């Protein structure tokens with residue numbers, strides 16, 4: 001079943017049909033009944049036991065990190081989706097974690113940079129669909145900006161980042177970023193924040 005999402009501005013811009021987020025769920029996860037029907041654009045409802053399950057957008061973070069030379073820290077994706085394309089450091093926010101804590105944790109895990117939660121500035125958010133394990137995971141990607149001193153700008157790629165590079169802004173090409181929201185964010189960052 002396909003539904004048109006009218007609520008998301010990005011969906012309207014793209015103008016394409018989206019799968020229901022629980023398309024691959026055929027049975028109620030509580031009672032196992034097959035009477036697990038699409039309830040609205042975010043949920044399925046079991047008519048056997050009354051259980052309603054929502055797939056709400058998953059919070060995620062990504063960082064535009066600038067060094068003292070005005071270069072942007074760019075990662076190459078080590079894993080699918082979009083393996084091998086360019087990316088920004090970031091990832092999913094854990095349960096019981098603030099977006100800021102999630103952002104600095106992901107920066108540390110993927111780059112080795114230790115940045116305080118008070119050193120990152122929120123920029124904007126962009127919704128995305130992250131295809132993982134045969135399922136479309138809807139995300140709300142929160143973008144942050146931070147600056148690092150040249151001396152502390154030695155980075156070491158790990159986790160989801162295969163390699164890292166400091167790239168002068170004039171040499172940052174948005175079409176090389178594989179994930180849609182990251183591509184949109186880099187474009188917006190280059191236009192608004194350079």
Ligand SMILES: [Zn+2]
Pocket residue numbers: 028029030031032033046047048049050051
């Ligand atoms: Zn049920």
